[in-house]
Amino acid sequence: MISEQLREQVYSCIKCGLCMNTCPVYRQLYFEGASPRGKVQLIKKILEGELEISAYFSSLLHTCLLCETCTVNCPSGVDLNRLMKAARAEVVRKLGLPLEKRALYSLLSRNRLLPFFMFWGRTLETPLRSLILKEGRAGTIPATRLPRLNSRPLLDQYPQIVSPAGPRVGRVLYFVGCATNYLFENVGRAVITTLNSMGIEVIIPRAQVCCGFPAGQAGMRKIALRNIRQNLELFDPGDADAVVVDCATCGTALKKEYANILEEMGENAEAARRLGQKVQDISEYLSKLDPAKYLKPVRGRVTYHDPCHLLRSQGIKEPPRNLLKSIPDMEFVEMAGADVCCGGGGAFQFDHPDVAAGITKNKVQAIMETGAHFVATGCPGCRLQIHGSLGDESIKVVHPVELLALAIS
Amino acid sequence: MLEEKVFEELISIVGAERCKRSKEDLLTYCYDACIHEYLPDAVVFPKSAQEVAHIMKTASAHNIFVTPRGAGSGLGGEALAKYGGIVICFSMMNRILEINTANRYAVVEPGVVIADLQKAVERAGLFYPPDPGSSAVATMGGSVAMNAGGMRGVKYGVTKDYLLGLEIVLPSGEMMMTGTVTSKDVTGYDLTRLICGSEGTLALVTRINVRLLPKPKTKRTLLAIYNSIDAAGDTVSKIIEAGIVPATLELMDKRLIKALDDFTHLGFPLDAEAVLLMDVDGDPETVENQVALVADFCRRQGAREVRVSSSEKENEQLWFARRSAFGAVARMRPTCLIEDATVPVSFLTATIKKVIEICERNRVQVAVLAHAGDGNMHPLMLCDQRDEEEMARVNKSMDEIVDYALSVGGTLSGEHGIGVNKARYLPKQLSETSLKMMKAIKRTFDPQCILNPGGFLDYGAL
Structure with a gap:
């Protein structure tokens, strides 16, 4: 059930409507059911017993990027983000999820997933292929613009402890998200190299699993809970300086969602809160280490896209920009609407390709207008979406830390 | 309930996608920003005047109630289907059709959001002054139907002052134009200004021609801080009397200041009793002079401090805060009734005192806000609509505020309209x-x- 504290929030929405025009989804669809306040209204009616949870309600609830733009813009302080996620969990409790979704999230949440490789691999001749590809596209992304799989998972490429060559000045635990582990090994390598070259020892707990965010946002809290418990056990920060994360979504999960989900499920959230305080996005952590003194010039022009899960979920705006600006000879250009969601939204772009494409179009245009060679962003979801929608091969989508590693090498 | 054949006709006009009738959809069209809810039987989303005309022909043939709606940000239930029937929602009919710089006018469809039009014309060096607090939400169609006022009324007037002409659809489904695109036009009755403020009871507006001004070259925002709300109110009356014309002149009391600061963390003075938020705009030289003049004036009227913004960003932050006022008070109590009785500006301080006295006597929590330069009161009555006894006291306070406003030569409603509430x-x-x-x-x-x-x-x- 939706927790008591969240239930009361539906009465704080006075329907002023300020959430509507900032909502990227409403601005594509222009009807109330797609707007944040419309969803709050429906949740309220369900809680009051005037409306049953229906398949249509569920589809409206999922016509949402969870970009949190409404949440940060709500003058009444309604935590729409938590409310929507809790409502999604209610929907799953009541209606279950379609088999293909259940299979997908359950696979995504497990470690060492051979089937997961198959999704993205060259041998897509598997029944699972139909889950992802429709008419040669994964949602809005053409199959040809999907990334190649890592040759081996990143977790298999490194020992548990990677020590710096020189004197050790610090020690961190590294939470490797699924995207880095399976798709973007270069990000993981950049994280480890950069930290090492600044004298930081990197500990990579082997048995770590998916952060659980994808399953949790879909309302599958039982699956999420299993992963939360396992990760909480493995990531006891002890005397480490921080738990670093290179993925905006994983970072949000570890910092906030774990405690929220546990609390709403009536479980003890103490350990999750302790962990949350130790978690830092890699850009946060690195920008405190004065990276400039390690960097050599790299020529180019870079622009930055704010991932929702960094900017709005974690309030991180300047650190990644500062990192990019600290690279000598690298010209930083701010794009128009850098803070607007790219339209990816995890599963959103699979389920609503037309809406997503409309949102992404604006993002791509803003990127093009900067004339940048690189688009940096600290979220693999945004990276997939932006790379998948950029027609221009000459623009590279990267993680800020990859450019940093380039400047260090 | 509508007959099935009516639905069929509606679907044949706009398609099934744009004719919504599920319980979920109807429940999201039963509210606006007031506290009442009325369920429509169907919501249709036309994309052209022709579609609107067809819908009206169907509705009149079957004698079905029709209620027009923009963004549903109204405060009096005007856009709600009080007796059911069809809601025609204009949100998908939202193109800016023309911005004419040579003749300084724009032509828009009714679903265009006011702030979007403002931004678009400002990019062309022009200015659309009407600026209701809800401009980031409300549509042009809604602002015509309600003759929306807002913050800049004190210097620039209200929506009706910027209308040149309208395309309208009559309830019978007939279409016609009112007015033109010229700034002068005395041909026939002024139906443009009759439709404006008619609360969607006479015709449906499908196209709007608005007059534009050159964009003021610069603007500064001032925040005058007072230890007494009376002194703040007196300042306003005296500024107006002295012939100074700021672009905006808003008054906010301590409760509101706190709510806004909780949301924006802009460092509003939490120990003040009231603040005046003012803009002066125009040529840089005039603005500099006016800033000094207004600041000095406020100090002489008892302001303990006058802060002057130093950048466009700071201006925007302060006004973003002000625009959030209605939403932000929901941090204190779940329901807010916003009253908008308006008085001659020389009665402002007396009216503020009276409002506070009335609310205290009826044990109603109130935060005072006013488009003060217009004498347009906006007391925000904070309550919980689930508490009937409390709501009775709120309604009694509203009755008394209205009576007082009328007794000093004011009006029931300055800009929010009559709707269900009044x-x-x-x-x-x-x-x-x-x-x-x-x-x-x-x-x-x-x-x-x-x-x-x-x-x-x-x-x-x-």
């Missing part, structure tokens, strides 16, 4: 003859009385 007060302000004339106008436009029943006029008596 229909009961209408005979207090309008004479029998006046009401008779209004009803006759209504019957001329809408002989079947199918357009937006249940609000503005008492239809039982038609």
Whole structure:
């Protein structure tokens, strides 16, 4: 059930409507059911017993990027983000999820997933292929613009402890998200190299699993809970300086969602809160280490896209920009609407390709207008979406830390 | 309930996607920003005037109530289907059709959001002044129907002052134009300004021609801080009397300051009793002079401090905060009734005192906000609509505020409209003859009385 504290929030929405025009989804669809306040209204009616949870309600609830733009813009302080996620969990409790979704999230949440490789691999001749590809596209992304799989998972490429060559000045635990582990090994390598070259020892707990965010946002809290418990056990920060994360979504999960989900499920959230305080996005952590003194010039022009899960979920705006600006000879250009969601939204772009494409179009245009060679962003979801929608091969989508590693090498 | 064949006709006009009738969809069209809820039977989303005309032909043929709606940010239930029927929502009919820099006008569809039009014309060096607090939400169609006012009223007037012409669809489905795109036009009755503020009871607006001004070269925002709300109120009356014309002149009391600061963390003075938020705009030299003049004026009237913004960003932050006022008070209590009785500006301080006295006597929590330069009160009555006894006290306070405003030569509503909230007060302000004339106008436009029943006029008596 939706927790008591969240239930009361539906009465704080006075329907002023300020959430509507900032909502990227409403601005594509222009009807109330797609707007944040419309969803709050429906949740309220369900809680009051005037409306049953229906398949249509569920589809409206999922016509949402969870970009949190409404949440940060709500003058009444309604935590729409938590409310929507809790409502999604209610929907799953009541209606279950379609088999293909259940299979997908359950696979995504497990470690060492051979089937997961198959999704993205060259041998897509598997029944699972139909889950992802429709008419040669994964949602809005053409199959040809999907990334190649890592040759081996990143977790298999490194020992548990990677020590710096020189004197050790610090020690961190590294939470490797699924995207880095399976798709973007270069990000993981950049994280480890950069930290090492600044004298930081990197500990990579082997048995770590998916952060659980994808399953949790879909309302599958039982699956999420299993992963939360396992990760909480493995990531006891002890005397480490921080738990670093290179993925905006994983970072949000570890910092906030774990405690929220546990609390709403009536479980003890103490350990999750302790962990949350130790978690830092890699850009946060690195920008405190004065990276400039390690960097050599790299020529180019870079622009930055704010991932929702960094900017709005974690309030991180300047650190990644500062990192990019600290690279000598690298010209930083701010794009128009850098803070607007790219339209990816995890599963959103699979389920609503037309809406997503409309949102992404604006993002791509803003990127093009900067004339940048690189688009940096600290979220693999945004990276997939932006790379998948950029027609221009000459623009590279990267993680800020990859450019940093380039400047260090 | 509508008959199935009506749905079929509607779907044949706009398609199934744009004719919504599920319980979920209807529940998201039963509210606006007031506290009442009325379920429509269907919501249709036209994309052209022709579609609107077809919908009206269907509605009049079957004698079905129709209620027009923009963004649903109104504060009096004007856009709600008080007796069910069809809601025509204009949110998908939202193109800016023309920005004419040579003749300084713009042509828009009714679903265009006010702030979007403002931004678009400002990029062309032009300026659309009407600026209701909800401009980031509300549509142009809604602002025409309601004759929306807002922050800049004190210097620039309200929506009706910027309308050049309209394309409208009558309840019968006939289409016509009012006005032109020229700044002068005395050909025939001024139907443009009759439709404006008619609360969607006479016709449906499908296209709007608005007059634009050159964009003021610069603007500065001032925040004058007071230890007494009376001194703040007196400042306003005296500024107006002295012939100083700021672009905006807003008054906020300590409760509101706290709510806004909780949301924006802009460092509003939490120990102040009231603040005045003011803009001066124009040429840089004039603005510099005006800033000094206004600041000095406020200090002499007892402001303990006057802060002057130093950048466009700071201006924007302060006004973003002000625009959030209605939403932000929900941090204190879940329901907010915003009253908008308006008085001659020389009665401002007395009215503020009276409002506070009335609310205290009725044990109603109130935060005072005002478009002070217009004498347009906006007391925010904070309550919980689940508490009937409390709501009775709120309603009693509203009655008393209205009576007081009328007793000093004011009006029931400065800009939010009559709608459901104030229909009961209408005979207090309008004479029998006046009401008779209004009803006759209504019957001329809408002989079947199918357009937006249940609000503005008492239809039982038609």
